[in-house]
Structure formats: C-alpha cells, structure tokens
Amino acid sequence: GAVVAIQDMGAAGLTCSTMEMASRGGTGIEIDLAKVPQRETGMTPYEIMLSESQERMLLVAGKGREHEVLAVFKKWGLDAVVVGQVTEGGIARIDNNGRVAAEIPPHPLAEEGPVYHRPIAAPAPRRETAADWFVFAAEGTDLTQNFVKLLASPTIASKRWITEQYDTSVRTNTLAGPGASDAAVVRIKDPKTGVVKRALALSTDGNGRWCQLNPRVGAMHAVAEAARNVACSGARPIAATNCLNFGSPEKPEVMWQFSETIDGLAEACTALGTPITGGNVSFYNETLGKSIYPTPVLGVLGILDDASRVLKMAFRDEGDVILLFDGSHAAVGAIFGSPSSDARANLARDFSSSQYSKTIAAIIAGEPPAIDLAAEKRLIDCLLALSAEGAVQSAHDISDGGLAVTLAESCFASSSVVGAQVKLLEEGPAEAAAFGERGARAVVSVTPSKLAAVLDTARQYKVAARQIGQVTRSDAFGIEYKGRAVIDSSVLTLRDAWAHSLERTLAQK
Incomplete structure (x- = not known):
C-alpha cells in the first residue's frame, strides 16, 4: 500500500509519465531535474525531460512512506531516488537548479494533443485462383x-x-x-x-x-x-x-x-x-x-x-x-x-x-x-x-x-x-x-x-x-x-x- 501510482517511461520519457499521471489524478506535480539520475553531464532540461532511457519507472509513494519504497529497491539492488512531489492546483512545474524550466497544466499535454487523420485505403484486392x-x-x-x-x-x-x-x-x-x-x-x-x-x-x-x-x-x-x-x-x-x-x-x-x-x-x-x-x-x-x-x-x-x-x-x-x-x-x-x-x-x-x-x-x-x-x-x-x-x-x-x-x-x-x-x-x-x-x-x-x-x-x-x-x-x-x-x-x-x-x-x- 505504500505505492499510490506507477507508470513506465516509454516515449517522451519523463514528459509523458509526469503529465499523464498528474492529468489522470487531477493534481499538479513538481519535478526537480537536478535530482534526476543522469549518465552525462551538461544535459539540458529539454534533454532530461524527453530522454527515453529504458527500464525506468515513475512511482508515487504515499506521503511519509517514500522510505519504505526506497528500502524495497535497495533490497533488490535497484536505484531509486525522490525527484519531486504531487501538488495542488493542477499545474506541472519543472525546476532545474533553482530555476523554473517549465510551468504548464498537465491535462492539455496528456489529453489534448493533435490527432492525425491520415488517409486510409484498403489495397487492391488480390486476385487469386x-x-x-x-x-x-x-x-x-x-x-x-x-x-x-x-x-x-x-x-x-x-x-x-x-x-x-x-x-x-x-x-x-x-x-x-x-x-x-x-x-x-x-x-x-x-x-x-x-x-x-x-x-x-x-x-x-x-x-x-x-x-x-x-x-x-x-x-x-x-x-x-x-x-x-x-x-x-x-x-x-x-x-x-x-x-x-x-x-x-x-x-x-x-x-x-x-x-x-x-x-x-x-x-x-x-x-x-x-x-x-x-x-x-x-x-x-x-x-x-x-x-x-x-x-x-x-x-x-x-x-x-x-x-x-x-x-x-x-x-x-x-x-x-x-x-x-x-x-x-x-x-x-x-x-x-x-x-x-x-x-x-x-x-x-x-x-x-x-x-x-x-x-x-x-x-x-x-x-x-x-x-x-x-x-x-x-x-x-x-x-x-x-x-x-x-x-x-x-x-x-x-x-x-x-x-x-x-x-x-x-x-x-x-x-x-x-x-x-x-x-x-x-x-x-x-x-x-x-x-x-x-x-x-x-x-x-x-x-x-x-x-x-x-x-x-x-x-x-x-x-x-x-x-x-x-x-x-x-x-x-x-x-x-x-x-x-x-x-x-x-x-x-x-x-x-x-x-x-x-x-x-x-x-x-
């Protein structure tokens, strides 16, 4: 019961997981990019938020129970860090070394993206005997x-x-x-x-x-x-x-x-x-x-x-x-x-x-x-x-x-x-x-x-x-x-x- 929500990071990395989770929960979210593990130095906020490094998950732990979750990860030899928190107000705030890198409502990003209406046509029928x-x-x-x-x-x-x-x-x-x-x-x-x-x-x-x-x-x-x-x-x-x-x-x-x-x-x-x-x-x-x-x-x-x-x-x-x-x-x-x-x-x-x-x-x-x-x-x-x-x-x-x-x-x-x-x-x-x-x-x-x-x-x-x-x-x-x-x-x-x-x-x- 220590974990409230969990989502994998696929396409669009942190951007996708943070915005979708906040949107579905009807909440805001605050992320500190300085706390996000990085394999290279000098990465920009844009690169960190869109990185699609594999085998990563974003978890939300119950308030005050994050140490229980971290202990489980440590037991199994896995890395886990606290990178942010859920907030009120329905705004996603991305901080980078004390400066606001982005501030936007998560719902439009998660639910109101452009929809492609590409042409669809069946191929010509195969004529076989x-x-x-x-x-x-x-x-x-x-x-x-x-x-x-x-x-x-x-x-x-x-x-x-x-x-x-x-x-x-x-x-x-x-x-x-x-x-x-x-x-x-x-x-x-x-x-x-x-x-x-x-x-x-x-x-x-x-x-x-x-x-x-x-x-x-x-x-x-x-x-x-x-x-x-x-x-x-x-x-x-x-x-x-x-x-x-x-x-x-x-x-x-x-x-x-x-x-x-x-x-x-x-x-x-x-x-x-x-x-x-x-x-x-x-x-x-x-x-x-x-x-x-x-x-x-x-x-x-x-x-x-x-x-x-x-x-x-x-x-x-x-x-x-x-x-x-x-x-x-x-x-x-x-x-x-x-x-x-x-x-x-x-x-x-x-x-x-x-x-x-x-x-x-x-x-x-x-x-x-x-x-x-x-x-x-x-x-x-x-x-x-x-x-x-x-x-x-x-x-x-x-x-x-x-x-x-x-x-x-x-x-x-x-x-x-x-x-x-x-x-x-x-x-x-x-x-x-x-x-x-x-x-x-x-x-x-x-x-x-x-x-x-x-x-x-x-x-x-x-x-x-x-x-x-x-x-x-x-x-x-x-x-x-x-x-x-x-x-x-x-x-x-x-x-x-x-x-x-x-x-x-x-x-x-």
Whole structure:
C-alpha cells in the first residue's frame, strides 16, 4: 500500500509519465531535474525531460512512506531516488537548479494533443485462383524429407542457439525456461516468508505472414496463440501487451493495415479476457520504399495459482496416451470431409498461408485459417481445469507447422529419448492433416490410468478429444495416415535438423 501510482517511461520519457499521471489524478506535480539520475553531464532540461532511457519507472509513494519504497529497491539492488512531489492546483512545474524550466497544466499535454487523420485505403484486392495456391501431394507420398526441411526453417527451428547466449534465470525462480513449456514461467515468492504459492507465465507471439494476407484475422490469431500458449503452461491469461510494427503510415494501405490490426486485437482481447495494459507502435519500417509485413507481436501474461502445477511440453513416459484437443468440437476430419470442389478449393486456399506452404512450395497466398474465439476460450478453460487437477503429463499447442511439428517438439523437449507413433484418420490430403495450422487445438499426453477422467473433463468443456497415438521409449517417430506411413524417421535425425539449423545457416553466410 505504500505505492499510490506507477507508470513506465516509454516515449517522451519523463514528459509523458509526469503529465499523464498528474492529468489522470487531477493534481499538479513538481519535478526537480537536478535530482534526476543522469549518465552525462551538461544535459539540458529539454534533454532530461524527453530522454527515453529504458527500464525506468515513475512511482508515487504515499506521503511519509517514500522510505519504505526506497528500502524495497535497495533490497533488490535497484536505484531509486525522490525527484519531486504531487501538488495542488493542477499545474506541472519543472525546476532545474533553482530555476523554473517549465510551468504548464498537465491535462492539455496528456489529453489534448493533435490527432492525425491520415488517409486510409484498403489495397487492391488480390486476385487469386487455384493456380496460385498450394498443390497437395498425391496420396501415399512420403513426406519425411519435407518434414525435415520444415523443422529446419528459421520460423520453426530451435532458438536455443540465441537464447543460450543470454541469462534466462531470474535468480532461482525460473520454473520453465526457453523450450520447456509453451510459455516462460517464473515463480513468485512471498517477500516476507519466502513461501512460493503462485507463478507468472508469459508468451509472445505474432505471424506477419498471416497479417500480410489479412491483418484483422492475423492479429486475432496472434492474441489467441499467445493466450493458448499461456494456458498450455497451466496459467490463466489475464492481460496483454503489444509491439506493433508497420511500414510508413503516410501510405493509405499501411494505415488500413494498422486500423484492421487494432480492430482485430480489440475483438480477440475482449473475447479472451486479456485487456491491453500497454505497448508500443513502430512505423516507417521499410527498405527501399518497401514496407515490412504488418507484424503485431502480442505478449500475454497469465497467473498460476499453484506454482507446482506448471505444465510443460515434453512427452514423459512410455505408454502415455497422446490426445488431440480441438476447441471447435467439430468431428475430427469434418473440415476435410466434404467432397465438393468448393470445400477442396477453400482448403487449398487456407493451407497456402501455412509455414509448410512457404517452406516447401515458396507460396504465401490465400487466407489465414478462420478463427473461432469461442473455441479458443473453451480450449483454454479446459487446459486450465486439467492443469489444476494435475491430470495430464504434457500440453503443447498446435501452431506453426501444424500437428506434426507439435508432436516432434514434444519429443525433442524430453530429457531422455522418447518417440511417438501416431495414426490420423481424417479425410483429405495428408499434408493438410499433418501440417495445417488451424487454431484452438493442442496436443496433450496422459497416463492410461487418467485417460477416462481427462476425456470426461474435455466433454464438460465441450472440447473434442481424440486418442491419436502413444509415447514410446524409442528413437522412432512415425505418423500414419489412412493406413500408410507418411512420416517415418528417427527422433535424433529430426532433432538434429531442428536444433542446429540456425547456426548452420549463419555459419554458411
């Protein structure tokens, strides 16, 4: 209770944080710039107030309790100083070495700034036909080599070569580091007793490829995947932040992408109960006048009420049952089951937006898969219930690379050699079944003794759950489709392609 208010210093530094906090509180504020820590000498008031040095926060402590706040910062080895005070009268006063550098009402700066009304125009419609879309391989084709290539693609390959160059341990509190779970998980200790009860989970996700094809739907998928990942760690998603990256806003089509993205984020965050708490926008990301893909990156925060219930993605024990969860509750294979030419064309169109299509056929076209936010919410709630019960061995969401990549990554994450043997019974192309990226799905593993209870919980949450395979204590990884092996490889071969792709690629350059 010692802290009355807190805000981070992002764009415009002290100017933004002081004016916004005073405006929202209906108060004045007085800042002494001589007390503000400075890394260089001779800085002007203008430079100090607008500096955007990172990792800084502005806090307001209750009167007479500032020493309590300073003591907490000292305990954790952080710098903190008193730089001013809240005042009456609704005026912001900036002092510099005994002289008034600025004196202005904070409300106009915080709330009455100029509003840009830039031209917005949707780009010309993409005119595509079946000739522009992915062509599925003939039935019975061995997809193993395509799978190896997919695992080695930069989007899917292991990022361990990067993450191992940084410290991913937060003192002794990291419960799930990079690659262990679908989200990073850090336990929270009671500051007085040291007892651990709860934990925080965080995941960041984004798909510029899908946002290029459909900014609104792509943005909704980014929110859904980040929330799904947090739920797969056992945590309930509660809030979100963002980093929105676009080309020049002076181009009407870029402003259209931005507007569509915001609408998509708002709809998805509302449906999943993850309000945006803050974020940033980066414009003018171009090379030789060509804009980047619209790339909203979403970070979703979740809370585990019981830190001992963290879920990880690794398959664990021989004989564990592998289940495919689908929040849409459609019968497995229903999306492929229609024999109509329209249904087949729609499948090819959606699949053309997949990572597999990009990697194997160099095609980025069509539309992202349709999103069902109600299905996403059902799946999230089901995963949380199973985690709280300690009912499942592992959980891993289905996203880039589809079901096949999810299964392989669950093998790779294990501390010992485990494999998986899976049988798929869907109608339609094997590539769509193995590598399709439709959302609201996850793979979980469960001991045989708990299978019936897990299936019952899934039914209660209206989540389709189907047994598709088994964890094995071997080096074999296989996916059978319509009675034929479409992927057949050793786990070690697949893992080698996945684990070392980035450094091999960079070494060649």
